[in-house]
Amino acid sequence: MSSYKINTKCVQGGYTPGNGEPRQIPIVQSTTFKYATSEDMAKLFDLEASGYFYTRLQNPTNDHVAAKICDMEGGTAAMLTSSGQAANFYAVFNIANCGDHVVASSTIYGGTYNLFHVTMRKMGIDFTFVSPDCTEEELNAAFKPNTKAVFGETIANPALTVLDIEKFAKAAHAHGVPLIVDNTFATPVNCRPIEWGCDIVTHSTTKYMDGHGAGVGGCIVDGGKFDWMAHAEKFPGLCTPDDSYHGITYAEKFGQGGAFITKCTAQLMRDFGSIQSPQNAFLLNLGLESLHVRMPRHCENALAVAKYLKAHPKISFVTFPGLEGDKYYELAQKYMPDGTCGVVSFGFKGGRAAAETFMKHLQLAAIETHVADARTCTLHPASATHRQMNDEELAAAGITPDLVRFSCGIEDAADLIADIEQALTHV
Numbered sequence: 001m002s003s004y005k006i007n008t009k010c011v012q013g014g015y016t017p018g019n020g021e022p023r024q025i026p027i028v029q030s031t032t033f034k035y036a037t038s039e040d041m042a043k044l045f046d047l048e049a050s051g052y053f054y055t056r057l058q059n060p061t062n063d064h065v066a067a068k069i070c071d072m073e074g075g076t077a078a079m080l081t082s083s084g085q086a087a088n089f090y091a092v093f094n095i096a097n098c099g100d101h102v103v104a105s106s107t108i109y110g111g112t113y114n115l116f117h118v119t120m121r122k123m124g125i126d127f128t129f130v131s132p133d134c135t136e137e138e139l140n141a142a143f144k145p146n147t148k149a150v151f152g153e154t155i156a157n158p159a160l161t162v163l164d165i166e167k168f169a170k171a172a173h174a175h176g177v178p179l180i181v182d183n184t185f186a187t188p189v190n191c192r193p194i195e196w197g198c199d200i201v202t203h204s205t206t207k208y209m210d211g212h213g214a215g216v217g218g219c220i221v222d223g224g225k226f227d228w229m230a231h232a233e234k235f236p237g238l239c240t241p242d243d244s245y246h247g248i249t250y251a252e253k254f255g256q257g258g259a260f261i262t263k264c265t266a267q268l269m270r271d272f273g274s275i276q277s278p279q280n281a282f283l284l285n286l287g288l289e290s291l292h293v294r295m296p297r298h299c300e301n302a303l304a305v306a307k308y309l310k311a312h313p314k315i316s317f318v319t320f321p322g323l324e325g326d327k328y329y330e331l332a333q334k335y336m337p338d339g340t341c342g343v344v345s346f347g348f349k350g351g352r353a354a355a356e357t358f359m360k361h362l363q364l365a366a367i368e369t370h371v372a373d374a375r376t377c378t379l380h381p382a383s384a385t386h387r388q389m390n391d392e393e394l395a396a397a398g399i400t401p402d403l404v405r406f407s408c409g410i411e412d413a414a415d416l417i418a419d420i421e422q423a424l425t426h427v
């Protein structure tokens with residue numbers, strides 16, 4: 001980890017060219033890498049030497065960009081994945097296998113909830129979902145002897161709940177397991193979960209990090225603080241020899257700072273192959289170079305929009321953790337004093353019909369399933385992502401039929417408010 005401030009890490013982290021080398025990270029558009037002798041290559045296959053041999057496992061472009069995100073989060077090792085879904089799957093499956101159990105916050109992103117609750121259950125992994133607002137007693141009661149990890153989101157998408165990272169880290173560590181935090185919405189510009197006791201950070205880089213709706217991607221960062229060997233009986237995959245790598249024990253050979261990502265690359269990426277393309281990694285890096293400039297504008301615009309809506313007579317509620325009076329305002333102030341994210345959700349006194357009318361009349365804000373983009377985008381979940389659900393099912397998912405999710409971009413706040421204002425005249 002470099003000692004530079006986050007703003008400098010966004011611009012220059014992960015890649016320092018030598019004399020006469022390209023200033024920008026080169027796109028290494030090659031599936032494979034050449035060696036003089038079979039012996040040279042054998043060393044790489046045995047993890048005896050580090051180097052590149054096949055892009056499914058490692059690629060120099062991806063490694064530079066992963067190193068930048070690692071530096072931004074204050075981690076010891078990182079890897080890119082093809083999507084945020086792949087990042088969360090790998091992060092959990094790297095330590096929880098068939099017969100194991102994971103404690104997760106109940107307000108996580110719908111795609112992650114499906115991954116855990118439906119698909120990973122089919123793989124024999126059990127999940128207990130707890131409210132992010134649960135007491136320490138309730139949280140501790142969720143653990144079982146076979147629990148291998150705790151999972152939550154810094155700011156949940158789209159619920160906008162804020163995770164009490166220290167509370168979750170304390171419970172995880174008391175039970176000898178790591179805390180995994182999906183930091184997609186806050187980004188390391190606003191929150192660095194590792195500083196608060198989190199062990200593994202994941203990202204959908206598709207959102208603010210890319211920031212321009214250009215490429216789907218993910219990232220996993222290891223904070224290097226979790227002592228796997230101290231809990232060796234829980235983590236045999238890291239603490240006992242891997243037969244598929246000539247008996248290497250990851251936690252011994254790569255240490256506390258390198259074991260998790262090396263195993264995740266050597267086993268999971270080798271076998272599942274959800275790599276990010278070097279082209280997308282290059283685009284992601286362009287996004288990262290301005291992340292620290294864009295995030296404050298996203299937050300500023302969202303606060304202006306939230307304040308405007310809060311005072312509007314046709315609006316029934318506004319949820320935004322950066323707004324004073326919000327249920328999560330105090331927690332957000334603690335973990336994200338410089339800003340939260342650009343996403344605001346709100347409802348209408350006129351119910352579902354009012355939300356539908358409002359959506360029809362927006363001109364600048366575009367209707368998209370995407371969030372966290374430079375361009376303002378918005379979604380009415382009850383008629384889009386959650387349209388198969390009836391009102392009772394929506395309520396259970398924490399979504400009211402009139403809820404609109406509004407992801408503020410980096411345009412001028414006055415134009416966003418004017419668009420909302422004219423759409424509201426039709427409601």
Ligand SMILES: *Cc1c(COP(=O)(O)O)cnc(C)c1O
Binds near residue numbers: 083084205206217218
């Ligand atoms: C979008 C999102 C994901 C999934 O990421 P993809 O890149 O779409 O696969 C995971 N977690 C959060 C918080 C997200 O917003």
